[in-house]
Amino acid sequence: MKHEIKRELRTGSGERPERSRGTVSAADKAKAREVSLRRVGALFTAHRWPLIVVVAIIVASSIVSMASPFLLRAVIDKALPEQNVGLLVWLVAGMVAVAAITSAFGVVQTWISTKVGQQVMHRLRSDVFTHLQRQSIAFFTRTRTGEVQSRITNDIGGMQSVVTSTATSIASNLTTVVATAVAMAALSWRLSLISLVVMPPAVYLTRKVAQMRREITAARQRELADLNVTIEEGLSISGIQLSKTMGTAPALIARFVESSKRLIDLELRSDLAGRWRMASMNVIFAAIPAVIYLSAGLPATSGRMTIGTLVAFTALQSGLFRPLMGLLNVGVSLTSSLALFARIFEYLDLRVEVDDPTTPIDIEPSEVAGRVRLENVTFHYDDAGRPAVDAVSLDIPAGSTLALVGETGSGKSTIAALVARLYDPSSGRVTIDGIDVRQLRLADLASVVGVVSQETYLLHTTVRQNLRYAKPSATDDEIEQAARAAQIHDLISGLPDGYDTMVGSRGYRFSGGEKQRIAIARTLLRNPKVLVLDEATSALDTETERAVQQAFDTLSRGRTTITIAHRLSTVRDADQIVVLDHGRIIESGTHHSLVQDNGRYAALAA
């Protein structure tokens, strides 16, 4: 049987190579297998007492419910024929009591297990979010946004069912099956044996369908993640802007429609696989009572059983159907649950590339002088290919200004990122006041180095909250002062809602120059000793440019400043100017000396 399934699988995936994303890859399966049950169990150890209570309730509940068939037999074989009203009332009351008790147990059990499930989910969600926050920029450039969202919401959401349905149903099905089997044997061992004949076909069918469903579930999960990515890429502000300006809307729509359509097929197959199995199992299980009545009537197999026993037995046996099916499905539920855990653990196991040092050097950020040095720094984005920064050495005395110029792609932003330790150099080191930045706590480094980057990112909240994000303790006064210094106060206070204006998703409410000044105000609030200014390449009108320039000047006063300049006006007054080309320094000096040298800078400035 096993061989058959394997062969089916192999040909199944071989026939449709173009749909390889739609089938379970061997790697996926291996991953699910690798997740140790111990690790999954560890998530629940904190909740062991509630879970023990749940199991106790389940066991108690199945034992109580086993009283029913015996009460029924007594009603039919004794109370009714003897017309014993007293006994009848007791028996009937017992039947109602059994139902009431098991229902009450059920409510309590659902309450506890759902609570545990939700708590575990909450932990995982928070852990994944926290861990991903610590990931370096490199992780996010590698990963599709929709993918992260899908794992945090869909996959962890799916785990809830592991606890509330998979785990509890295993426990309750197992106890019900055992209790029912014992009760059946107690009522009539002959009939019990006869009932066993349906087991082999039931097991065979379940196995076969389980295999199918597993594949479909995995494919559906991937398709959903794909759909999420398309939504993120097609319906976020940047995405929609791109698609409108590039005219890619039809292609995006086609991709979404395709993806959505594949989902129809997958859902259909998934539901049908379930239905077919249910249908065939129904027939098999419906055959059992028929066989039982038949054997009860045949002298060879009847064993002189009473009508009460027969009725009680068939009642019991019909209750065996669902839990038995459930148990046969344990493998499927477990594998799909483990696959979910595997995807989440994969995120939790990501190495933190840029991490806090184990033994950090204590510094007082406000007492840092701010001398920045790059010592023979080389940096590769990928292992292959040429370095983005190639053996760069820089010495920027505290309080001085260094301007980086060079063609697009020459490595200016990369140097800025290395100073802020968004990446670690492949070789060489970056120091502040002589201390390697890798020896500083990331939080300390963040208070020392302020970055205003090429692309300003504003949170979807009010202007005030955006500014306060930089310094949660800032008073409204401080916020206004910073905005004034950044030349943006007048504009903000002129808005109908002033500082309570919503910036809109990613700040699209504001123009590039305005956003940049908000970002400058934000950085002013943090008051860093070292400043990295990556000027926006977007052309600003002269008036805005002047305002932004003034804001930059205010910001850089008294700080070590690394400016990536696209406007030569900024560069002219810098203490040092460094010209980069393909990640290497090709010239350096002051505006004056460089113009005299008549090299690349002179050509740029001309």
Ligand SMILES: Nc1ncnc2c1ncn2[C@@H]1O[C@H](COP(=O)(O)OP(=O)(O)OP(=O)(O)O)[C@@H](O)[C@H]1O
């Ligand atoms: N996340 C990344 N992954 C791989 N390569 C990258 C990444 N970011 C930048 N690069 C590459 O590194 C090189 C330097 O890029 P960088 O952003 O530092 O240039 P830049 O001088 O700031 O350019 P611009 O003036 O256009 O802002 C470029 O060749 C770029 O393609």
Ligand SMILES: [Mg+2]
């Ligand atoms: Mg850049």
